[in-house]
Amino acid sequence: MNYQLDYLDQLESEAIYIFREVAGQFEKPALLFSGGKDSITLVHLALKAFRPGKFPFPLVHIDTGHNFPEALEFRDNLAKSIGEKLIVRKVEDTIKAKGLKETTGKLASRNALQTFTLLDTIEEFGFDACIGGARRDEEKARAKERVFSIRDEFGGWDPKRQRPELWNIYNGKINKGENVRVFPISNWTELDVWNYIRREKIDLPSIYFSHEREILEYEGQLIATSEFIRIDDGDTISRKRVRYRTVGDMTCTAAVESTASTIDDIISEITATRISERGETRIDDRISEAAMEDRKVNGYF
Amino acid sequence: MDLLRFITAGSVDDGKSTLIGRLLYDSKSILVDQLETLKKQSKNTAHSDIDLALLTDGLRAEREQGITIDVAYKYFSTPKRKFIIADAPGHIQYTRNMITGASNADCIIILVDARNGVVEQTRRHSIIASLLRIPHVIVAINKMDMVDNDQVVFDAIVEQYEALARDLKLKDVYYIPMSALKGDNIISRSSDIPWYKGEPLLSYLENLPVSHGYTHTPSRFQVQYVVRPQSEDLHDYRGYAGRVSNGTYKVGNAVRILPSGQTSVISAIEVGGKEVTEVFAGQSVILHLKDDIDVSRGDSIVKLGELPRLEQEFDALMCWMDTKELQEGARYLLQQGSRRVKAIVKEIAYKLDVNTLAQQPSPQTAALNDVVKVRIKTAEPIAFDSFQKLSADGTAILVDQTSNMTAGALLLQ
Incomplete structure (x- = not known):
């Protein structure tokens, strides 16, 4: 043994x-x-x-x-x-x-x-x-x-x-x-x-995987359009293939462009990424150091 | 892939945080946005270059004062290993935080400034490493570039430290000349230090054998929680949940429950809901016993023939961690794993000078960061092994009964 x-x-x-x-x-x-x-x-x-x-x-x-x-x-x-x-x-x-x-x-x-x-x-x-x-x-x-x-x-x-x-x-x-x-x-x-989720075959909400969604591009972040955010004239809104790296509120969690539709895809994307999880997707951390x-x-x- | 936990220690300006920053930076564990923040912060301080040290100082007060107050945990991995770094403060007033980081370390990196050699802090941190029995010591002789990468300087410091290591009976000590700032001998061997034939830091860390202090015998297990579904179909189910802290357990083993002394036989073992026949050190498991006997949280289940000590009065070396002084005769709660008992510090035999190892007899009190030898009496007997013999089963803490502060770290003797 x-x-x-x-x-x-x-x-x-x-x-x-x-x-x-x-x-x-x-x-x-x-x-x-x-x-x-x-x-x-x-x-x-x-x-x-x-x-x-x-x-x-x-x-x-x-x-x-x-x-x-x-x-x-x-x-x-x-x-x-x-x-x-x-x-x-x-x-x-x-x-x-x-x-x-x-x-x-x-x-x-x-x-x-x-x-x-x-x-x-x-x-x-x-x-x-x-x-x-x-x-x-x-x-x-x-x-x-x-x-x-x-x-x-x-x-x-x-x-x-x-x-x-x-x-x-x-x-x-x-x-x-x-x-x-x-x-x-x-x-x-x-x-x-992610490696543990893969090993243990843990189910996750669908938004962690690539899906198409209406997105507002705001200060370099991709934000899902919803009744909770204000859309102004001149905003860029488009449909994109995205997934979420973290899941918080719709107003303070940003999506990433991705075609990753399986855990394996996600793990290879994370391994290759050069941006941290909170840095990429959490608008609430950007206020100050x-x-x-x-x-x-x-x-x- | 396995896991290595190490701690870094050194004096204030030995470049400890820079070394960690360097390991993270060169192993590509620092990501673009973290680097951006770092650049922004480096501008806010006096530094012109990116200040890698700012990566580890997480609290506002630490950044303002430019020192580390509490231990910060950092993570990186290479294809060979996952690493957990405890970046510990060097200041004497934050020794208790250093001990927090050191208590679970498989290895300690002690930084020495090549210009200063072995100083008071080096001695104190080495003594802590020796007290806590950290299995591997790396002496990182840093800032070699400031002494022209001179081998004579390196050799002199090695000789100085060897004397200390002998005094402290440190077993496995490795010396690396380096410059954390320039990245010399961190990830790869530096051409500026051609006379050094040993390994650079990272590959040494990658190849270090880790046992986490486990041995094959004796077998140790403490009950954390009793699982009792009390549902209709599992009416008689009683599972004793806990982690194997040393050795192995098999279905069929004859065991004794301590402190009660009752005996039984292991009838089944579960890991994560699956039945298995054998479990070993490090695993969180559920044990079942053949007999329906009284077993509760804090009880030990041990194999017959491998019994620990069961005592109500014993000696311990103790690092005092509370700002409130320890008085001889004071009462505390003693927590040993998941067991809590009332305790009295009957006697403070001596205070250990952590710079000279000299023993000052009968100090009567102990203050923050003092290391003292004490005699403790508990309200009920506890089952333990001496820390010297089996570190996994020889530790406890004292908890203040009014503030609930973790006041003392005990190495049972």
Whole structure:
């Protein structure tokens, strides 16, 4: 018998270990499910960690109202097929209840507003741990974050006061009101996720694969036309063959031109690309060098 | 393909971040938009060229102060290996963050500035490497271009470090003369340093054997979670979920549960929902036992004949990581893997000077970043091996009961 684990097996085993630590250490955990490939991968890992038992947590989706319909449909079908509980809370409702002001402009995004709904949801259910699919290779502030990331009562991350995190020991002890964000796939890269999806034959929403769509070209980014963005005179709109590298809101996720229609095609495109995932497709990170750090300090995932 | 985790350590201006930037840049792991951001940032600082160090400093405060405060993880792969780099701070005040990065490392790269040779930080980082038993040490003698690539300078530093390595009983030490800034001996051998016949850094990292500290025996497994579907068709299902931390387990193995001492036999093993007959170190699995006995989170399942120690009072070397001082007699929670027990620090026997290795007896307190020898008593016995013997089963942390801070890193003895 060969007693060596392949690197994907090592990453998988580490993620399962982290999932089980969450189950063992917390009273009311939740898995934050966005409908993107990273959180779909999390669900797959949770199945491996807990089956034939039920998940010791519900799936929670913070719906901005600007989601791709394909991603929402996929979300509902997935939750149904695995028979796990799905909780959906809408940013729309928070806006109404709290009288929040929506951002305006061409690509008015609810990205910042979803933090309010997330924090309200954590309070409503008393979640003490929220599992998310963030990876350290995505962004510089994320590269610094622990697997168990302690957040204060306001959901805030204090990057200068992180707990040491040693060996395989995860300290999830918190005081009332605090919560922990847990990132089981911290050490995975974009390519690792795709290789794992291929190996495990994980289903994904159709928008990850090449399809034709009406596209607005704006400041070099390809944005799907929808009721959520403003079209001005002189805008260039055309039909293009595109796919999505990440799936967030329709207003802040850009598409890439692609004819990749299988996982193999996608992996060869990613291997060849010279642009990072967030750089290519996330309009929300472009605000400043510390955009992600600032949002995390304020309670963002 | 396998996985190598390494940590980089060095003093403030040894060029640590530049080295990582160089590895990422030359292995083509930096992408166009990240390079654009880098160019923009390099303009914001005093540097004229692209400053590769800015790639790893992720926090605003770090960029402003030009130092690394917390460990940053970076990823790259070559056709041979996937690498995880822990870029750790060099400052003494951030030692606890360095230890975070070092705790899971298979290899440490210690940077030495060729102009300065072995300095206080080199000693401290080497002592940490030795305490944590990082299997491989690479001494990267950097900025060779600043000393005219002189072999005499290199040889003198090697000799200096060898003495330290002997004191610390470091086993596998490799020396590479390099210039991270110019890329000499990083990806390929440099023609500017023709007298160096060894390997450049990347190919050395690619070929380093990794065992992750695993050995074939003894076998170790701690229960993290009990899977109990309690559905009609799986009414009697009880699976003990956890990760094999050393050795192997087979269906049919006679086992003992610790601390309770009950015995049973492994009746089935599952990995990711599939039944298998054998599992080994590193795998997350579910074990089933023949007998319906009381087993819960934190319990160890070990093979008869390969028993660990089961003690309530033991010694440990400890790195103190809290800003709040440790007092003799103080009470904490001890967490060992998934097991938590109440603990008292009965005695602080001595404080280790991490520059000279001298032992200062009976210090009574320990402050942030101190390394001390302590005697600990727990409310219930814990099952463990000494860190010296089996590092995978000889670690624990102390957790402050009011702040919940991870306050101490314990190497059980």
